[in-house]
Amino acid sequence: xxxxxxxxxxGTPAILVGLFALIGLMLQxxxxxxxxxxxxxxxxxxxxxxxxxxxxxxxxxxxxRMFDEAFxxxxxxxxxxxxxxxxxxxxxxxxxxxxxxxxxMNIVLARFTPxxxxxxxxxxxxxxxxxLAAILSVSGLDGVVLVAVGSVLLGLCMVLFPALLQPxxxxxTGSDDFAVGHFGSLGYFVSGTIGKYAGNKEHSTEQIKVPKxxxxxxxxxxxVSLTMTLLFVVVALFAGPAFIESELSGGSNYIVFxxxxxxxxAAGVYIVxxxxxxxxxxxxxxxxxxxxxxxxxxxxxxxxxxxxPFAPNAVIIGFLASFTAGLIAMFFLPLFGLAVIVPGxxxxxxxxxxxxxxxxxxxxxxxALLGAxxxxxxxSFLPALLLPLLGNLGFESTTFGDSDFxxxxxxxxxxxxxxx
Amino acid sequence: xxxxxxxxxxxxxxxxxMELNVKKALEQMGKEAEVSHTDIATAxxxxxxxxxxxxxIITTLDDGTRTIVALENVMDIEQIKAQLSDKL
Numbered sequence: 001x002x003x004x005x006x007x008x009x010x011g012t013p014a015i016l017v018g019l020f021a022l023i024g025l026m027l028q029x030x031x032x033x034x035x036x037x038x039x040x041x042x043x044x045x046x047x048x049x050x051x052x053x054x055x056x057x058x059x060x061x062x063x064x065r066m067f068d069e070a071f072x073x074x075x076x077x078x079x080x081x082x083x084x085x086x087x088x089x090x091x092x093x094x095x096x097x098x099x100x101x102x103x104x105m106n107i108v109l110a111r112f113t114p115x116x117x118x119x120x121x122x123x124x125x126x127x128x129x130x131x132l133a134a135i136l137s138v139s140g141l142d143g144v145v146l147v148a149v150g151s152v153l154l155g156l157c158m159v160l161f162p163a164l165l166q167p168x169x170x171x172x173t174g175s176d177d178f179a180v181g182h183f184g185s186l187g188y189f190v191s192g193t194i195g196k197y198a199g200n201k202e203h204s205t206e207q208i209k210v211p212k213x214x215x216x217x218x219x220x221x222x223x224v225s226l227t228m229t230l231l232f233v234v235v236a237l238f239a240g241p242a243f244i245e246s247e248l249s250g251g252s253n254y255i256v257f258x259x260x261x262x263x264x265x266a267a268g269v270y271i272v273x274x275x276x277x278x279x280x281x282x283x284x285x286x287x288x289x290x291x292x293x294x295x296x297x298x299x300x301x302x303x304x305x306x307x308x309p310f311a312p313n314a315v316i317i318g319f320l321a322s323f324t325a326g327l328i329a330m331f332f333l334p335l336f337g338l339a340v341i342v343p344g345x346x347x348x349x350x351x352x353x354x355x356x357x358x359x360x361x362x363x364x365x366x367x368a369l370l371g372a373x374x375x376x377x378x379x380s381f382l383p384a385l386l387l388p389l390l391g392n393l394g395f396e397s398t399t400f401g402d403s404d405f406x407x408x409x410x411x412x413x414x415x416x417x418x419x420x
Numbered sequence: 421x422x423x424x425x426x427x428x429x430x431x432x433x434x435x436x437x438m439e440l441n442v443k444k445a446l447e448q449m450g451k452e453a454e455v456s457h458t459d460i461a462t463a464x465x466x467x468x469x470x471x472x473x474x475x476x477i478i479t480t481l482d483d484g485t486r487t488i489v490a491l492e493n494v495m496d497i498e499q500i501k502a503q504l505s506d507k508l
Contacts (some may be wrong), residue, residue: 120433120436120437121432121433122432122433122436123430123432123433124433173493177493177495178495182433216480218429218460218477218480219429219459219460219461219480220429220430220431220459220460220461221461222461270461273430273431273432273459276432277431277432277457277458280432280436281436285440288440300437302433302434302437302494302495303428303432303433303434303436303437304434305428305429305433305434305474305477306433306434306437306474306495308474308476308477309474309475309476309491309492309493309494312475312476315476349429350429
């Protein structure tokens with residue numbers, strides 16, 4: 001009986017997150033129908049993530065082999081959804097535990113320290129929990145100790161990163177109503193700081209005309225399909241039809257095959273996003289409800305696009321500057337003996353755009369441009385440095401995309417190495 | 421019962437927060453509506469009475485057939501109430 005509870009019920013991550021959702025719904029005194037549907041949807045969300053992982057891995061594996069054949073080096077596509085979906089297989093239970101106890105730590109820290117932030121970007125909480133589970137496992141921790149250390153660290157991330165950004169957020173929004181809770185903070189902080197010294201905030205990006213046509217890249221599924229198709233086709237041309245048609249595609253045309261694999265990857269990301277959306281749908285409101293009661297004067301820390309409406313031009317400029325830096329960095333990474341980090345439109349769009357808004361708030365046009373460019377370098381070099389620290393996960397041709405994940409992973413590994 | 425669909429690029433973070441705020445606004449107005457959130461790609465194929473999102477992104481859904489609500493500040497409950505009052 002104990003074995004059933006410990007190994008099969010609590011050891012099955014999908015059931016575990018379902019239990020958490022169930023407790024959350026009960027605490028909010030929801031009616032029976034909401035409790036049943038909310039619990040089922042949470043479990044289903046977790047299962048959907050696993051299904052998406054299967055789709056992603058198949059396409060990534062082919063990409064990795066093509067890239068290796070073409071250039072004889074490793075090519076890696078940073079994508080949070082992909083790496084987290086892959087990691088659920090090995091670290092699902094630890095991730096779920098760290099996520100929930102990390103949220104509780106966030107509330108405790110907000111209640112008793114001056115850092116009164118409640119981190120409401122649920123998917124990033126999940127991603128950071130996944131990174132911590134992986135890094136701490138590789139560092140040799142397990143069981144209760146791993147969950148305890150991971151939860152404290154996650155709780156700290158959830159208040160310290162928003163606190164770091166708040167002086168800039170006040171400048172951007174002209175108020176102190178909300179904070180930015182998004183684990184690309186290092187890039188935004190660097191961008192805001194560069195803007196302060198290198199630019200002039202009087203020359204705002206919002207005084208110039210920027211073509212609006214790039215707006216369609218805000219659509220994640222379009223952005224992923226487009227980048228992946230370009231990447232796959234370019235790599236396929238270098239790898240050559242002979243290799244692909246004999247080794248990978250079972251004889252079908254190498255370009256057609258590559259396009260389908262690219263769209264398959266994008267479809268996998270779309271599936272994982274749908275799963276994550278369902279998984280966090282019940283957990284975030286419960287967390288927010290409890291936090292509102294426990295920490296009455298807390299600020300909500302929100303996803304990065306909440307600052308986009310304050311400087312729509314900086315969004316486009318920031319994305320372009322960050323992506324340019326990513327393209328340049330791609331050619332320099334092998335010189336340092338690092339894996340090639342292929343710049344993805346999605347991480348560069350979201351974090352580059354946000355870095356642009358931060359840089360513009362402190363240093364206008366030049367701030368947005370230089371700050372976002374620096375962000376682009378960060379999200380190229382940091383993920384490459386993180387890769388060897390992820391253990392077996394690092395062999396999957398994908399890694400975490402945003403700066404804080406890599407920063408936290410690299411710091412933890414370094415601290416652990418001091419003690420071992 | 422009207423259906424309000426809240427939209428952002430990924431359908432994860434900011435649309436979720438806006439959904440919570442829209443629900444709060446409806447409660448304060450004493451009105452009822454079905455509210456959910458999703459990404460742009462899905463929003464194109466999902467029917468709803470009102471599509472709501474941040475100003476810089478929701479305009480891509482504006483093809484003349486949809487009722488659109490564009491927000492400057494996604495945390496501004498008063499603005500949400502003002503924009504929704506005549507559409508519900």
